[in-house]
Amino acid sequence: MDGPLSGIRVLDVATLFAGPLAATMLADFGAEVVKIEHPDGDPVRSHGAQRDGVGLWWKMLGRGKKSVTLYLGSAPGQQIFRRMVADADVLVENFRPGTLERWGLGYSELREINPGLVLARVTGFGQIGPYARRPGFGTLAEAMSGFAAITGEPDGPPMLPPFGLADGIAAQATAFAIMTALRARDRTGLGQQIDLAIIEPILTLLGPQLIAYDQLGELQTRMGNRSSNNAPRNLYRTADGGWVAVSTSAQSVAERVLRLVGRPDLIEQPWFGSGAERALHADELDDAVGAWIAARDTAEVVKAFEHAEAAIAPVYTAADVLDDPQYRALGTIADLPDAELGRVRMQNVLFRLSDTPGRIRWTGPPLGAHTAEVLGRYGVDPDALAELRAAGVVR
Structure with a gap:
């Protein structure tokens, strides 16, 4: 066959x-x-x-x-x-x-x-x-x-x-x-x-947009790279001019990210336990994560996130895809x-x-x-x- x-x-x-x-x-x-x-x-x-x-x-x-x-x-x-x-x-x-x-x-x-x-x-x-x-x-x-x-x-x-x-x-x-x-x-x-x-x-594939409007009258708005379901979730610029994507869809991952960037105090906030509530504080979380990433080169950032078991990926071009060991x-x-x-x-x-x-x-x-x-x-x-x-x- x-x-x-x-x-x-x-x-x-x-x-x-x-x-x-x-x-x-x-x-x-x-x-x-x-x-x-x-x-x-x-x-x-x-x-x-x-x-x-x-x-x-x-x-x-x-x-x-x-x-x-x-x-x-x-x-x-x-x-x-x-x-x-x-x-x-x-x-x-x-x-x-x-x-x-x-x-x-x-x-x-x-x-x-x-x-x-x-x-x-x-x-x-x-x-x-x-x-x-x-x-x-x-x-x-x-x-x-x-x-x-x-x-x-x-x-x-x-x-x-x-x-x-x-x-x-x-x-x-x-x-x-x-x-x-x-x-x-x-x-x-x-x-x-x-x-x-x-x-x-x-x-x-667009998910619950229709049912959310049908049941709640809510329309999803444009949010750039952010999400209404969790934060921090964005693209961040590194010191050497690269970009990395960070996602914290799981609560445990969100906590690891904030500990990694030296802001465990934010984990103690009453709003931090909910992804939707974290999304309402995206500015504060992006400032914390973005500042830490901006001070380091892409390779260092990716390595640190991997060591902390936090979700991250560099933003690739086609050239990067062809050279990636996972692919x-x-x-x-x-x-x-x-x-x-x-x-x-x-x-x-x-x-x-x-x-x-x-x-x-x-x-x-x-x-x-x-x-x-x-x-x-x-x-x-x-x-x-x-x-x-x-x-x-x-x-």
Whole structure:
């Protein structure tokens, strides 16, 4: 077995981030993922940083996938696609609702071809409702979920994350939804349709905001790096210009931190025994902790906190991550050969299984690298492939 999902065949016709990343996670654990791209390629190939014209994001997002070009808006492309659906287990798509139906490839048609098919539909706003047909990206989910409203400094504007947070969360939710549907298929023999709106998973991760407003009428406000649940909790500047993050979610850790920084008197205050009460005295606690940290270099601060068994971490850049011994011990960073770039380093599989681990079989391949191989299974011989290429259906 080449991974625990070996034997599962996935067709990935989604673009950019959430849907394709879910398929990447399945590929990491052995699923055969066929990435069906428009002959011009998935836009992620030209999104973000590039080296010598090669998209670096694609190298991660396309890893372990077979790249096949096929124009689904054409009659020949749709005919071939139906053959591919017939022996697929999962189809991941993120077209605007109604697009597959317009092509005659809606779920009712696909289910007639393959009753066991799991169709994962990942869109900004879902398949139903007044916003369903709007263009939707993770940025909109970060705004509509309430994430942006609580992110930033108290006297500053709402802030968005500088990376695809909502897409990443939606990708993990999609992968879980697919595995749940496959488990249900084991019992019933039938596939089903998954409707996943990117605006929803990030809302779940924001915790008790909705129920707090529903029950108490309270709205969480922007607090910068602080927390309403405990203190001290912040980023602090060190003497050598570094930054460290300190968290005291546990009462015992809060006490250790204050003893370490020479302020045991604060532990005796009546308000110190509650995280929420400590948060109301964040200025005083930040002054005590911040002054102690500001007088010492980063390495000294981290070592002292570790000795005191208090929670701390330096603020890393990507360069620091690649050099960190804990990440090395976990195998978090994979060093892989690549046909276009030589060797590349990227994040490894998401988690470690003791008996059936995942692995990255290859990095994102060149556009259409597996078109002849994969379409050959479905009766597309070299002559037919040449005709399709001439017609612009494949590349």
